[in-house]
Amino acid sequence: MSGRALSRFLAHRAGAFSALVLVALLAAALAAPILAEAMGHDPFAPDLFKRFAPPSAEHPLGTDELGRDLLLRLLYGARVSLAVGLGGALASALIGLAVGLAAAWWGGLVDAVLMRLADGLVALPALPLLIVLAAVDPARIGLPRGALAADLARIIVIVALFGWVKVARITRAAALSILRMDYARAAIALGVSPARLLARHVVPNLAGHVAVATTLSIGAVILLESVLSFLGLGIQPPAASWGAMLANAQDLVFSAPMAAVWPGLAIFVTVVATNFAGDALADALDPKAEARRG
Amino acid sequence: MLRLVGARLVQAAVTVVLLSFAAYALIGLMPGDPIDLAIASDPRLSAADAERLRALHGLDRPLLERYLAWAVSALAGEFGFSRLFAAPAQEVLAAALVNSLALLLPTTLASAAIGIALGILAARRPRGAVDAIINAVAFAGIAMPSFWLAILLIILFAVVLGWLPAGGPPPEPTLSAWLRHLALPSLTLTTLGLAAYARQTRAAMIEALGEPWIRTARAKGAPPSRVLLRHALPNAAIPIVTVAALDFATLVSGALVVETVFAWPGMGKLLYDAILGNDYNVALLALLLAALVTLAASLAADLIQLALDPRLRR
Numbered sequence: 001m002s003g004r005a006l007s008r009f010l011a012h013r014a015g016a017f018s019a020l021v022l023v024a025l026l027a028a029a030l031a032a033p034i035l036a037e038a039m040g041h042d043p044f045a046p047d048l049f050k051r052f053a054p055p056s057a058e059h060p061l062g063t064d065e066l067g068r069d070l071l072l073r074l075l076y077g078a079r080v081s082l083a084v085g086l087g088g089a090l091a092s093a094l095i096g097l098a099v100g101l102a103a104a105w106w107g108g109l110v111d112a113v114l115m116r117l118a119d120g121l122v123a124l125p126a127l128p129l130l131i132v133l134a135a136v137d138p139a140r141i142g143l144p145r146g147a148l149a150a151d152l153a154r155i156i157v158i159v160a161l162f163g164w165v166k167v168a169r170i171t172r173a174a175a176l177s178i179l180r181m182d183y184a185r186a187a188i189a190l191g192v193s194p195a196r197l198l199a200r201h202v203v204p205n206l207a208g209h210v211a212v213a214t215t216l217s218i219g220a221v222i223l224l225e226s227v228l229s230f231l232g233l234g235i236q237p238p239a240a241s242w243g244a245m246l247a248n249a250q251d252l253v254f255s256a257p258m259a260a261v262w263p264g265l266a267i268f269v270t271v272v273a274t275n276f277a278g279d280a281l282a283d284a285l286d287p288k289a290e291a292r293r294g
Numbered sequence: 295m296l297r298l299v300g301a302r303l304v305q306a307a308v309t310v311v312l313l314s315f316a317a318y319a320l321i322g323l324m325p326g327d328p329i330d331l332a333i334a335s336d337p338r339l340s341a342a343d344a345e346r347l348r349a350l351h352g353l354d355r356p357l358l359e360r361y362l363a364w365a366v367s368a369l370a371g372e373f374g375f376s377r378l379f380a381a382p383a384q385e386v387l388a389a390a391l392v393n394s395l396a397l398l399l400p401t402t403l404a405s406a407a408i409g410i411a412l413g414i415l416a417a418r419r420p421r422g423a424v425d426a427i428i429n430a431v432a433f434a435g436i437a438m439p440s441f442w443l444a445i446l447l448i449i450l451f452a453v454v455l456g457w458l459p460a461g462g463p464p465p466e467p468t469l470s471a472w473l474r475h476l477a478l479p480s481l482t483l484t485t486l487g488l489a490a491y492a493r494q495t496r497a498a499m500i501e502a503l504g505e506p507w508i509r510t511a512r513a514k515g516a517p518p519s520r521v522l523l524r525h526a527l528p529n530a531a532i533p534i535v536t537v538a539a540l541d542f543a544t545l546v547s548g549a550l551v552v553e554t555v556f557a558w559p560g561m562g563k564l565l566y567d568a569i570l571g572n573d574y575n576v577a578l579l580a581l582l583l584a585a586l587v588t589l590a591a592s593l594a595a596d597l598i599q600l601a602l603d604p605r606l607r608r
Binding site for chain 2: 119
C-alpha cells in the first residue's frame, strides 16, 4: 500500500478503528495459550465446583456451565472464528480468481459453463445445502474425524464451495476489461506467454477489487461458521467456538442469561469490524474515492 | 421476453435435477445408516442378516440406479416414508409448510413495510441524523447473528419480563396461542429482514431523487411529501421489489436457524431435524422444496422487473 493509499485508509475513521480492533483480537487470539498459562486456568478442563462463577479478578468474565473460564473460552473461540473467516475467505478468493481468469481468458464455452455454474450456485438455498454438507460424515469419504484441524479444514472447504462466485464474477469482469487495454494487447503482440501475461499484467491490476471483496466476505464467513457451530455441525466440543458457546447458552437462558451475551457480542463486533475494514480498504485502493469525498 | 422465461425455466429444471442427485448422493454420506443402526440396536443380527436387509431395501445396488428409482417414484408423487414421524414424507412436509407460511408471510410483509418506510425517511436527508441512525440499525441487522438476536429476545421477553413463551408450537389451536408463540420468532426475522429493505430503498430513493424530473416537480411547487411518494418512490420501486422477491428466498432458508432456536415446527426445523435424525426421504423433499422456492423467487424477481421497467422489454 502506498503512502497515499494508507492515508486514504486512515481517513476512513471507522475502518481504521476496526482494523485496530481486528489486529487486537488476532493478537489476543494468538496469545490465548500464553494467557491461559499466565492466568493458571485450563479453558478445557471442567471444574464443577466453580460453575457460573460471577466476574472476579480470577475470572474477568466469570465461568461457564462447566466452571471453565469464559474469557479464555472466548479467546479460543476467536482462534476458530478468525481461522475459518480468513481461511474461508482466502480459499474462496483463490478459487474465484482461478475460475474468473479461466472464464475471461478462454471465453466461449468455458466462460458459458463456468458462469452458468455460478448462476446456479447462487440460486440455490445456501443454508440448507451447507447444513447437508456439514452433516456429511468425514469418515465415509476417507477423512479423519474429530480433530480440530480436520473440523476447521472441513468448514473452510464447505464455505469455499459456495463462496467463490462473487470473486469469480469480479475477476472475470475486470480481466475482460484489462485484456482489452493497450498494455495488455501490446504484451500479447510482443508474444508474452499467457501465464506471464495473466500473472504480470492482469492479476496485479485486479488484485485491489479482489482484496476488497475478500475482506468484505470475512464477516459473512464468520457468521456462517457460527451458524454451523450453533447447530452442532461445525467445530465439535470440547473445542471452543462462539456459535457452540451460544448453543450452550440457549439451554441456560433461565439460569445464566449473561452467558449468551459475550459470544454473540464477539461475533457481532468482529463482523462489523471486517465490514468497516473492507470499506476502508475499498477507499484506500480507489484513488477516485478521494475526489468523491471532496 | 417469452424466450427469456423459457431459458430460465430450462435452467431451473436442470438445476433441480442436478441438485436432487447431489443431495441424494450427499445424504447417503451422512452418519447413521439405518442398517448400521439396526445392527447396533439388535446384537443378534448377523452379518448375513445385514446383507439380506441391504438387498431387501435395494441398498446394495449402485447409486445411480437407486437415484433413478427414487426419481421415478418422486415424479409419480411418492416421496417415501418418514422414519421420524411414521407418515408419508409429503404429509409431514405439508404440515410444516403451513407452520412456516404462518411465520413467514406476516414477517415478510412487516419487514418490507417497516424497511421501506425507514429507507424513505433516511433518503429524505442523506447524511443527516435520521439517516445515520437508520443506517446503523440496518447495518446491525446485517451483522447480527440471527440466533443471538433470538436468544437475547428470549432473555428479555421470556426470562426477564415473562410476557411471552420462550418457544415451541402453540399448545392449543386458538388464535391468541398462535400469536403468542409466533411473536418472538416473527420479531427476530422482521428485525433482521428489514435491514435489506431499508438499505436498498435508501439507495434507490437517493438515486431517484437526483433525477431531473424531481427538480421539475419541486420547481412546479409540489409539496415535499408528494415529491417523495408520488414522484420518487415509483421510480425507486424496481430495485426494491427485486429485493423483496430475493429476500423471500433468503427468508425460506434463513428461517431454519430461527425456527430451530424457537422450536417452531416449520420447514426449516423439519429439514434440520430430518438431517440430524437420518430421515432421508423428508430431508430430500424439504431440500428440493426449498430449492424450488428459491428458484421460483429469483424467476419472479426477473419477471417483476420486466413488468415494471418497460426499458427492459426492448
